[in-house]
Amino acid sequence: MLTKKALLLASVLALSAGATQAKGPDVVVSIKPIHSLVASIMQGVGEPALIVEGSASPHTYSMKPSNAAALQDAAVVFWLGHGLEAFLEKPLESLGTGARIVELEDAPGLEKLKFREGGAFEAHDDGDEHESGGADSHDTAHDAAHEHHHDEGEVDMHLWLDPHNAKAMAAEIEKTLAEIDPANAATYKTNLANLDARLDALDKTLVETVAPIKDKPFIAFHDAYQYFEKRYGVTVAGSITVSPESMPGAERISQIHKKIGELGATCVFAEPQFEPKLVTVVLEGTPAKSGTLDPEGATIEPGPDLYFKLMENMGASLKACLSSKA
Structure with missing residues (x-):
């Protein structure tokens, strides 16, 4: 019969084994709002790297050596596209790592609005x-x-300022991550469901606020x-x-x-x-x-x-x- 000490050790080992998941892919994201969506879907698997940090703006950003290094190690890069993060165009074109590059402006289900002038x-x-x-x-x-x-x-390109668009981009993010990292697909799916519920609640709150x-x-x-x-x-x-x-x-x-x-x-x-x-x-x-x-x-x-x-x-x-x- 196992002693109490042995039983406790076995329980700890079992819990540790249950909490262990396959290591997630190296993911790089251009800007904070999109990074937040990716981070939500990757919870429990890994943390994506962010390029435009702090109070910097994608409209005026210049790449740093650390950003270039992160891109070289990436399995996936999420960005909105050419109309916003122009500073990323050449670095992404020169990537020779085979990383999957995902332009979220092409995500199915997005509502897109034209620039307005005049x-x-x-x-x-x-x-x-x-x-x-x-x-x-x-x-x-x-x-x-x-x-x-x-x-x-x-x-x-300020597509994220509508939670309905955020949901469309989140679905594309989850799909991409599940395809390249099937070992963690179930976690990504659960996280997407939780994120969708939070976005629906946010939408209702904003309606009331304004x-x-x-x-x-x-x-x-x-x-x-x-x-x-x-x-x-x-x-x-x-x-x-x-x-x-x-x-x-x-x-x-x-x-x-x-x-x-x-x-x-x-x-x-x-x-x-x-x-x-x-x-x-x-x-x-x-x-x-x-x-x-x-x-x-x-x-x-x-x-x-x-x-x-x-x-x-x-x-x-x-x-x-x-x-x-x-």
Whole structure:
């Protein structure tokens, strides 16, 4: 008969064996919101590596040696696609490791919206001097990026700002991971079901959060929010700039300044990655208030919960600013 000590040791060994799973694949993800979805599906198997960390933005990011090393070791790379993470195009083209590269903008079931331009959403960069002092190589690079985005993609790439799109991307992530790592397929499937349930609950919460302020117009720093706008019926009256690779000039700021009065916008929202002084300048002489929206999770720690905090914070920020009196 086994002693109590032997029984205890056997129980510990059994529990350890039951908790052991096959090692997951090396996975690299471009930006925080997508990384959060991948991390949710990989819970219990492994942790994906993140390229754009901290408060950096994919609009202005430059690759680091550590990023290149992670890509070389990757079995899978998840990114949205050419229209957002342009800095990844050449590194991914030069990968010789046989890694599977997944463009989530191609995930089945996504609702895609076109860039909107004209009126309050027009960039108005033609011949306009920028805050940094006139046309320069930065402007040329911006024009090329802007042309690339609009000519080749035409799609607004802030796809994750609709939980329904997050579910579509999560399904593609789970499918990919299960195909390359069948030993952990059951875990990925369970995690996807749990993630879908959380996304459904988040969707209901956001509907309730923004309901009181749906009809109050606001100005955003750049035109990143139309997926959130369409899903929840909030009213984006315009943006300071269409594309944050380049700052708007004095003429553009003057036009938005006037739009605040014409459209009755009660709030102008900055973003943590970009220059807040522009918002201050736009607000001068108007009754509008300022707030902050963080569409990429710049101020949030990466991980499975980031996506939910990002979306909840967005709803809370809109409600707080738009509910208060100027």
